[in-house]
Amino acid sequence: MPPPLIRVASLGKSYDTAAGPFPALRGVDLSIECGEFVAIMGHSGSGKSTFMNLLGCLDTPSSGDYFLLGRNIAGLGQDELAALRNRAIGFVFQGFNLLQRMTLADNVALPLVYAGVEREQRRQRARQELARVGLADYAASLPSRISGGQQQRVAIARALVNSPQLILADEPTGNLDSHTSEDIMRLFTRLNADGITIVVVTHEADIAAYARRQVRFLDGLIVSDIATPAGAASAC
Secondary structure (H helix, E strand, O other): OOOOOEEEEEEEEEEEEOOEEEEEEEEEEEEEOOOOEEEEEOOOOOOHHHHHHHHOOOOOOOEEEEEEOOEEHHHOOHHHHHHHHHHHEEEEEOOOOOOOOOOHHHHHHHHHHHOOOOHHHHHHHHHHHHHHOOOHHHOOOOHHHOOHHHHHHHHHHHHHOOOOOEEEEEOOOOOOOHHHHHHHHHHHHHHHHOOOEEEEEOOOHHHHOOOOEEEEEEOOEEEEEEEOOOOOOOOO
């Protein structure tokens, strides 16, 4: 059996405040297998966003271990973490984070620039991923000329362009209306059916319902972990 894509053991994160250390996470244990679709839930201040930042190697834990693809990231330097993020993880954020003066194709290709991919190959792969999210005809458009839902599709294409094993989506429907949110979640469902592991942070039950597993945080701890019968996970 391959190791879990993600395994955290006694994971803790504290922040220094004027009142003393604040424990945002307090000894979390969790494994996520290749091919899962997991919703991380909880109210504001529950620890879910801190957990997502740690999974994405955007922050480092104060205690415990985090294994990604069987590798403990605790001993990695900043350059190694950046390379791992670029290679293995695709990020989708609530605010889209598109560069407004760049075309959609150039926005999608940006991770490939950091990966040192040659220009023509960047263009080809960016167009492929735009087609994958239904925006093949918009490659030369600017972000300001498309809707919010389309901008989020571009952000998803950007997350996919390096063929990551894992997509981390932080409140990906938070700026979208309900109909557009459903479209985005159906897209994540299709990507998960293709074998990509999806982890979505959300506080909305109707968004979490698209996942095959719901993990709920409260006061820095996991208080429930519920799986839904939606098929077996696929190997990485």
